[in-house]
Amino acid sequence: MSTATTPIDRAAPPESGPRALFHRLRHGDEVAHVVTLTFAALILLITTLLVFELWIRSAPTRGKFGFGFFWSGVWDPIGGNFGAIPFIYGTLVTSILALLIAVPLGLAAAIFLAELAPRKMSDTIAFLIDLLAAVPSVIYGLLGIFVVVPLMRTTIGPALKKTLGFLPLFQGPNYGVGFLTASIVLTIMVVPFIISVSREVLLTVPREQREAALGLGATRWEATWKVVVPWARTGIMGSVFLALARALGETMAVTMVIGNDPKIRESLFAPGYTIAAVIANEFNEATSDLHRSALIELGLVLFLITFILNGLARLLIVATERGGGHS
Amino acid sequence: MNRLRLIWRKSLNVVMLTLTGVAAFGVVAVLFLILGYFIWNGGTSLNLDFFLKLPRPEGEVGGGVANAIVGSLKLLFLAAIIGLPIGLLAGVYLAEFGGKTFSFVVRYTTDLLNGVPSIVIGMFAYSLAVVPVKHYSALAGGAALGLMVVPITVRATEEFLRAIPTSLREGAMALGASKWRTIATVVVPAASGGIITGMLLALARVAGETAPLIFTALGNQYWSPGWNQPISALPLVVYNYAISPYDDWHRQAWAAGLVLLTLVLLANIGCRFVINRRGVRSV
């Protein structure tokens, strides 16, 4: 009695156990998935490790000073007394001042590129401005020392003193290095970011908005300033946060022109210090655990601030690109 | 009354729009000013000695930055080996395999890593790569730079992979290729132009970084053999020479800065040109 064997009868039984695993592995998809997943997870691991290291190694000062670290203005490695205020002050003053100049400047340039310039010119100029963003920090530092500092001492400083010298901001000796010089250098460094992101955000504003405004009799400028820019305002805010985060973390250019004095001063001509600058100058030489821990805690603070700012920035930019600046 | 207001609005219009133009051209002018300064101050110092000789003792005139140039290349090489594979494979994961929440977390963390100030990365690399082995090294410097290369590479890889149309993938699969085969032999090669330019941009970015190197590579007057010795690099030379009082060192700082600037700008011009031509949003 012959049984007709069909191909289905002849087919191998479904595999099970180790053989099945091996067979699936040989197909490579699972392997690829696992391998790439591992590398993606590696990024998570490294970043977590980074935060962990910052946290753990700042334990000595966190334990000793607690939140008092943020109210204290004394930085005395010999006496073992550390406080973050002068550096937070310096970091904030230089960055905010830089933004005060960079935002109007950058926004104006972005408006020109998005609204007025013909497409080709706009693209070329945007391209060149992107190049500015790629210039390394130490290059700006070099220019800072040999160009901006003498300029500040001989030209800008005296001019400001003559015109605005009644404000305590512009009193006191003008060294050439100091808060103002650092802010100017930072301005040049962050303007490209503001221009680049703002321009892109402005370009996403729907044409109907502009046309509606123009149709109602607005001038070009009015249409831009009163309709287009407000529409994109969350994205523009995002670019400002990005620029701020960049300015806060800037190290080399700042430390070369700020004067390196951990004090809070009213005058913008005075020397100051930022978190990044003090870490760069003192980390290699911190003998006591407390000193090193203080520097790492400063780094942790910087990290947290830039983290929050970058997160907010991204949210704002994405929100604009999705739906526009409805309040 | 209305007439006046109209004139006011029209003049304001002209003034403001001109100002925006001035702003835009002004910022571009800064770029050319920077280039100009470097070419003017550094160009004259670019002689053969500069490229081929080692530094002279402090205070003496002459010598060059040959070890810094080679040092920068070695560090970039290390950064590439360490950072590019991680970036590439993570990018592949995000574009091809990722689940929703995990991908979100990875992307968010990558952005976070991108925003970490380079000085903090330097501190991290110091405690992980210098302290345990008890010496400064090219490896530690390369690791710090490699870490900074990762986020840019991830973004570039993911973006360019996503830009490849699904029809290409489906075509390959219809011909019997498994998923990983499709990715490896069809999709990635198709996106390779963009991915490679993204990688080059990442390397150009870290080539100019100084802060992380202060705590990891330290610096070296001589050639740095192998990977375990402190090593010199162009940004370190620019920094140290710039803050010194020696005129000759200032000269060399400008020249080193010019070399660095040229490399970074050329890489950026080349890469961005390629990316823009492909029409994908730049990295």
Next chain:
Amino acid sequence: MKKTAFLAFAVLCLAVAASAQSGTVLLNAAGATFPAPIYSKWFDVYHTAHSNIQINYQAIGSGAGKAQLTAGTVDFGASDMPMTDDELAKLKIKALHFPTVLGAVVPTYNIPGVSADLNFSQKALAGIYLGTITKWNDPEITKANPNVKLPGDDIVVVHRSDGSGTSFIFTDFLSKVSPDWKSKVGAGTSPNWPVGLGGKGNDGVMGLVKQTPDSIGYVELIYALSQKIPYGFVQNASGKFIKADLAGVSAAAAGAAKEMPDDFRVSITNAPGATAYPVSSFTWLLIPSHFDDASKEQAIKGFLAWMLADGQSYNEGLSYAKLPPTVVAKEKKALSQIQ
């Protein structure tokens, strides 16, 4: 084609990179900027004579030199401030101090229109750095310089931003001559400066002074000399104004030469003697007493022996004073403590 080119390039890179010449002894050191010019000269000359020994010295400041020695990331350190007992206790391997040269810390200044050498009294220097004397034509300064027309400009004070042995030497001097300074600030490598700009390293301070009108800074003698920037006379313990030079520095070390302690840690600021320059100091190499690597130990001992003999002949050319012969003899004996 592109693939093979890339591969070849990669292999070439690896070859170049990995080529550690066999038999080369690489020593890494870090520390003071005070003696950096003579150290870099010495290491260069020594390397030319012994091409298999390479000493990479990074002048990142005495504070960093001590810290990195403690962390074990460098083979030896250099500092103008001897390690305190506390600092020595933290070391895993006991370290020995070896004085190398005698140097001077000078007050260097950049006052437009003033090229003369100024006399600085003890009170003047303390007052300037405390911030109580703010203008160049302050009576404390003018009364010591009757023939010089000093402007009424604000004094721009420059100090070190990094942990510095030079700062220690200067503040050690100030602490000895000004009770005010001693109580308010004290002596150390990173004092809490009441006023001033911070420059990184001796060269950073020199650079700032050079570029900033009306400034005053303290640097090692060679930095002011090489930049041709004026530096002043300092009032010593006998009340005389002395300009830093080899004779003055050696006179300051005379007492220490006779009674050098065994561990070579000594301060010679404000030394007695009519001709002594008051802001003088030894500077030390901090050498671990034990090296695991025998070739490193040999190299270091060889260098130190050379430094104590032929090396000293380079000192005066760079305006550092030679070590007193008694100190040299004592150090030669101490070499045997390195194992």
